[in-house]
Amino acid sequence: MEQNERIPHFKDWRLDHWQYAYGQPTATAIFKDVPEDFIVTEKLGYDLTGEGENLYLLIEKTSMNTQQVCMHLAKVLQRRLRDVGYAGLKDKHAITRQWFSIQMNVKQEPDLTGVETPNIKLLQTIRHNRKLKVGSLKSNQFDIQLKSVSDIADVQRRLTHIAEHGVPNYFGEQRFGFKGNNLNWANRMADGEAIRDKKVKGFGLSGARSFLFNEVLSARLAGNPEVTAIEGDVFELAGSNSYFQQPLAPEIHQRLAEKDIYLTGPMFGDGEMLSKGDVQTLENDIATQHPKWVKLLVDNGLKQERRALWLYPQNVKHTQSGDNISLSFELPSGTFATSVIRECIRILERENTSQ
Structure with a gap:
């Protein structure tokens, strides 16, 4: 990935370079062909x-x-x-x-x-x-139709595995705007342009911060596909925004296995990083590749926070009808159904869906 200062203000971003947990899917499918293919229901909790x-x-x-x-x-x-x-x-x-x-x-x-x-x-x-x-908001319920699935068996196998082992907790592509344009706004702000529209400004800041998180998560996956704990990790207590750092011990591995705690990655901003050792080195490497974005986040008052690296969908169910798959699952607020879908299929481009 190019350094931030070398990226032009206007570009169509490719956001398909992030690592997969279970390898790039072999199956292709039509996704969100019509609104009825993607139904979301909020659960306030x-x-x-x-x-x-x-x-x-x-x-x-x-x-x-x-x-x-x-x-x-x-x-x-x-x-x-x-x-x-x-x-x-x-x-x-x-x-x-x-x-x-x-x-x-x-x-x-x-x-x-x-x-x-x-x-x-x-x-x-x-x-x-x-x-x-x-x-x-507690969670969102998703009811999704995948059409013209090229490899039903592979998708079903992946869904069964995901129901038990989860997926990387990437921010979905919608966080970055159409063709990643929110990242272009981040570049413009980082180069000194004043954005008066608060919503646009927020989209730019959120896009840059989310991109950096995804970069860290992808780097973790590249060297450790299961993203197991390493010395220096920061942990989040399940069901809360409370996180802590402590040396690895048998009880930490046990709590991770029981999903009582989760590994976390950085949401960059002002303040001291909680991670240590090799984890901090990896996170700092990502930050140094995008210094303007990190400075932009700090200058706009965002504080260092953490986000779970892994996402565990609940109540995963799927059925087959011909070459279509209907699936449903529940995700906590702030997470993305597309993070689940990307581990199952390669989405056919809309212009090719009639072929």
Whole structure:
């Protein structure tokens, strides 16, 4: 990978160089041919109170992104855009069922007749005492259709293995924008351009940070396909954002095997790196290849954090019908279904799907 300062501001990024856990798949398939092939359902993981100044709406959207729904709700309900809350951004080329919140007086009965459109269905409404914030989500349920699968047996074998052993916790390509354009924004900011649009700025920062994480994870996979623990690793307590560093011991290996703790990689930013030894050396090597991006993250107030290197899908199920495979699984918030899919198939380009 070229050093950051040698990368032009405008390029179509290739994001297929990251290592696989189980080797590059042999099977090809059509993925997300129509919205019905990719269905996502949010699971908040907590009960809504039924009262309060925030009206929660469970929306099923088709071929729309989350921001488009937010703008529609703000317009129809005559609220400011900042009064609309959501837990996470969802794919446009899909059917997604997600929650939105609208700040609204507890005594006001809203007129919801304009909410539904050909692309928006209102499934449920309920009051709650807090605004829905980004990240306040337990998990997402995915129901996916893979069509014209060239090697059914290989995909089924991989899915069975993934259900037990998981996949690398890469950030999906959607994090980087169309053809990686969010990384172009990061380059522009790193070279001093002031980006006034907060959303675009956020996309650039997030894209650069996520790219660096993926680079570290890929480097770990290159020398250790199972990503086993090595001296200097930092561990995350399962189900929390609590991480710690300590020397390897038999109990650490046991806790990793039991999925009580996970290995982590860096989310670069300001502050001291927790990793040590060979792990810190590897992570620093990635950072030195992209000094402008690391400085950009620090200058914008992002702090050193950690993210699990491995992802364990829950309730993995799959069925076959002819040369199609239907699969479903659940992932914690902040993780990507495409990280599972990339270990199963090579996606046929849209222009070739009719062949």
